[in-house]
Amino acid sequence: MTWTDAGTEPVGRVQRKRDKRIRQILTTAAELVGERGYEAVSLEDVAERLDVTKGSLYYYFPGKDELITAAIETLGDDWSSRLERLPAGQEGTPGQRLRALVREHVAIAVREYPAALRLFLVPSTWPDAQRTRIKELRRRHDRVFRAVLEEGLAAGDFAVLSADATLQCMHASMSQAPEWCGALRGRARERALDELTDTLMKLVAPG
């Protein structure tokens, strides 16, 4: 995507303001699309939530497709890199690290990307452009989990029948988290996420 790139010139106040506006738009769009799905969201809906009119969005993006694709990309990028940074700084056994990773992943999902998570669930129902991005994004998340999983397997701390199947189950379950816990608040939610995490850890339990 190139219509948001400003090239390599120094970034001045104007550009920063523009970037900020673009981020607002992308965040709002991702929110809405996560809530209702691609087709059910109109640019008028997005504009309304931003207190502007539709035409304004076309000033920043050539069309709906590009806007939504950019939203998936940007938010997905944030989320992925956050996830990728996690295991690096962690200490302890692979078991402790995997647990922390799962726990943090669902926490982020439920707290900050409740809607966006739905992006991952059914790639095949998305239009082509978005489907591709979503699959990439998913692969990237998978990689983080797979690394820790394989470490644990090598160390003999984990045992699985199939790394693929295990990761698929984890991924599917984590993606559903906002759907179950989204309505809960406070301690109830934390407890639900703890239970989910511990339940998923059984998937890699040895013996």
Added chain:
Amino acid sequence: MTWTDAGTEPVGRVQRKRDKRIRQILTTAAELVGERGYEAVSLEDVAERLDVTKGSLYYYFPGKDELITAAIETLGDDWSSRLERLPAGQEGTPGQRLRALVREHVAIAVREYPAALRLFLVPSTWPDAQRTRIKELRRRHDRVFRAVLEEGLAAGDFAVLSADATLQCMHASMSQAPEWCGALRGRARERALDELTDTLMKLVAPG
């Protein structure tokens, strides 16, 4: 829904033919909606796949909403009752029965309702009318699994931290099955489904 009910009169050839046509329509609609999602499917798409024109669908259904709702209901009913019949006829330990249930569920899903399964994944993105049905449907499936799970827990064959979390993980993972294995054929697919089943059985493993 009452526009398909014929009351209690004896069902003649004409009525049977009508019912058959309605089933064709519902099956086709469910297929398409499963593939692309509610909003992305037009009644013209459905009509085209049936080699008729849109107007014909309005002869049987008052509108898109009712058609899709009926499709979810009918196919969901078939599937649910099939699932409900399974554990009754089974022998063996709860472990064997749960495994059979999971295995059969994913097999049915991937083989016969590959698209329809997506219905379950993200209820919140559906229009109200459908969302309600989908949640009901899901509750019904849950009940079947929960019964066997609780039996196993009572017998001491299973151990879980939280029955809810366990069922959620199973459900989420099974729902995703068509997304992973849909492309596989023959033995490769069977093997993938076996791995998935065995992986999920770890969720209830004691110890």
Added chain:
DNA sequence: GCAAAGTTTGACTTCGTAGTCAATACTTCA
């Protein structure tokens, strides 16, 4: 303060899809 650049607006066109309906074709059965 003012000109240029950046941003927003609202009225506009275009297009696809839901839904309607009178006319037509097909089925059934007396």
Added chain:
DNA sequence: TGAAGTATTGACTACGAAGTCAAACTTTGC
């Protein structure tokens, strides 16, 4: 065979959402 009942068609309207754009408004830098 033909009349009544059943199913299908295709042309129609209504409407909402995508996308366009000249004009108006706001911000920035001199």
